Amino acid sequence: MPDTIKNQDQDRSTLTTSPLATGLIVLSDGTVYRGFGAGTTxxxxxxxxxxxxxxxxxxxxADPSYAGQILCFTFPHIGNVGAxxxxxxxxxxxxxxxxxGMIAKSEITAPANWRASQTFNEWLLTRGIIAxxxxxxxALTRKLRVEGMQIAAIAHAKDGHFDIEALKALAKNAPTMEGKELARDVTREEAGDWKEGDWDWPNGFxxxxxxxxxxxxxxxxxxxNILRRLTSAGAHVVVKPGSASAEEVLAENPDGVVVSNGPGDPAATGEYALETLRALLDKNIPMLGICLGHQMLALALGAKTLKMAQGHHGANHPVKNFDTGQVEIVSMNHGFAVDGDSLPANAQQTxxxxxxxxxxxxxLNDKPVFAVQHHPEASPGPQDSFNVFEGFIEAIKAR
Known part of the structure; x- marks a missing residue:
C-alpha cells in the first residue's frame, strides 16, 4: 500500500504519494528526510x-578523508558510469x-560506460555504504548551507520499518566532528614503496x-592519486603510517616529506603527530602538506585551525594562487580550515x-616548506594544480 510522504523541504506543506520509504536520514535537530534505500542495509x-x-x-x-561522513550529492544523477x-x-x-553514507536525488542508474566492472549499487554494497x-x-543542501553541517543517522531497511525516535536520539546524542581523531582508522599499518604512476590508456598505470x-x-x-602524482613527477615514493616517529622517517634518508590528507579534526590527530612534524621541520627537509597535512603543518608552526560551518566539498572551487597570479579551479574536501591570521611571521600565504x-x-620564507588546503591530485576534478607536485620535486632537486 502506498505510503504518504511529506515533501523533504520542511518549508513546504505539499504532500506527495510514493512507494514505501525504505531509506531514512535523521538529522541531529530532529529533521527527517525519507527516501529509498540502496547500498547496504x-x-x-x-x-x-x-x-x-x-x-x-x-x-x-572512496576518499579516506570522508571517513565518518555522509555525502549529499547536489548533482541529481548517479551511477551511469558504474564503478x-x-x-x-x-x-x-x-x-x-x-x-x-550517500544521499542522492535520483535512483541509481545502470552503468553505460566501457570501463565499468560493477554497478554503482554493487560497489556501495562491497564498501558497506548505506545510500x-x-x-x-x-532542500537538504540549503539547510546545511544556512545552518551548517549536522550529525545524522542514515538507515536502510527493505521492509520500511524504522524506529524513528531511536534514530533521532542517536543523532542528537552523537559527538560532533570537533575533537574527533579518525586518521588512525584509515592509515596503513606497515611502511612500503609505492610504484604506481598516472593511468595511461590503454596500457594502465x-x-x-x-x-x-x-x-x-x-x-x-x-x-x-596523491601517490601516483608524486611518482609521475619523478619521485621514488615510500609510504609510512601516520604514527611514524621522526626517527623512523629520517632512517629512510628522505629527500622530501609529504604530510597527507586525511579525516577528522587536525588538532586531535596533532596530539600524536605534531611532535614528529616539528622534529622534521627542524631538519630543513623539503616538506609538502596537503589538506589535513596543510592544517597539521600550520599547527606545528603555532597557527590555529577552525571548524567550518559547511566546509568545502566539490570539484569546482576557485582558488587564487598568489605566486602565479592565476585562479585555479580545484577539488576540495575539508571541514576545518587554517586561520590565516594566526600563521607565523615566516609564513607567506600563497x-x-x-x-x-x-x-x-x-x-615558509626560511625553509623549503609548502602546503595547500585543496587536493592538487584531483580524482575527481580539474588538473589545474598538478604543478604543486612538479614544483615540490623541483624544490627537492634544487637542494
Whole structure:
C-alpha cells in the first residue's frame, strides 16, 4: 500500500504519494528526510556534508578523508558510469573505511560506460555504504548551507520499518566532528614503496622511477592519486603510517616529506603527530602538506585551525594562487580550515579561496616548506594544480 510522504523541504506543506520509504536520514535537530534505500542495509552515524561535483562519485566516496561522513550529492544523477578497480582512491585496505553514507536525488542508474566492472549499487554494497535516494537534495543542501553541517543517522531497511525516535536520539546524542581523531582508522599499518604512476590508456598505470628523489609520505588517509602524482613527477615514493616517529622517517634518508590528507579534526590527530612534524621541520627537509597535512603543518608552526560551518566539498572551487597570479579551479574536501591570521611571521600565504577568503595555502620564507588546503591530485576534478607536485620535486632537486 502506498505510503504518504511529506515533501523533504520542511518549508513546504505539499504532500506527495510514493512507494514505501525504505531509506531514512535523521538529522541531529530532529529533521527527517525519507527516501529509498540502496547500498547496504542497516544504519550508520556520520556528519552530513554536501558535495557539488558532477562526476567522480566513486572516487569521492572512496576518499579516506570522508571517513565518518555522509555525502549529499547536489548533482541529481548517479551511477551511469558504474564503478571499477582502477578508480580506487583508498591506498590500503584499512583506508576503505571511508564515507558511511550517500544521499542522492535520483535512483541509481545502470552503468553505460566501457570501463565499468560493477554497478554503482554493487560497489556501495562491497564498501558497506548505506545510500538513500529520492531525497530533495536541494532542500537538504540549503539547510546545511544556512545552518551548517549536522550529525545524522542514515538507515536502510527493505521492509520500511524504522524506529524513528531511536534514530533521532542517536543523532542528537552523537559527538560532533570537533575533537574527533579518525586518521588512525584509515592509515596503513606497515611502511612500503609505492610504484604506481598516472593511468595511461590503454596500457594502465605507468611504473615510477627507481632512482628519483626519495619522498616519504606520512599516511593519515592518503589518496592513491596523491601517490601516483608524486611518482609521475619523478619521485621514488615510500609510504609510512601516520604514527611514524621522526626517527623512523629520517632512517629512510628522505629527500622530501609529504604530510597527507586525511579525516577528522587536525588538532586531535596533532596530539600524536605534531611532535614528529616539528622534529622534521627542524631538519630543513623539503616538506609538502596537503589538506589535513596543510592544517597539521600550520599547527606545528603555532597557527590555529577552525571548524567550518559547511566546509568545502566539490570539484569546482576557485582558488587564487598568489605566486602565479592565476585562479585555479580545484577539488576540495575539508571541514576545518587554517586561520590565516594566526600563521607565523615566516609564513607567506600563497592561496586563498575565492568563495569565502579562507586560507588555502602557505609557504615558509626560511625553509623549503609548502602546503595547500585543496587536493592538487584531483580524482575527481580539474588538473589545474598538478604543478604543486612538479614544483615540490623541483624544490627537492634544487637542494
Amino acid at each position: 542497516g544504519q550508520a552515524l556520520g556528519e552530513v556534508c554536501f558535495n557539488t561535483a558532477m562526476t567522480g562519485h566513486q572516487e569521492i566516496l 571499477n578497480s582502477e578508480d580506487e582512491e583508498a591506498s590500503c585496505g584499512r583506508a576503505q573505511r571511508a564515507a558511511v 538513500v535516494t529520492g531525497v530533495d537534495t536541494r 605507468k611504473n615510477g622511477p627507481e632512482d628519483g628523489p626519495k619522498v616519504v609520505v606520512l599516511d593519515y588517509g592518503v589518496k592513491s 592561496h586563498i579561496s575565492l568563495f569565502d577568503g579562507t586560507n588555502c595555502g602557505f609557504k
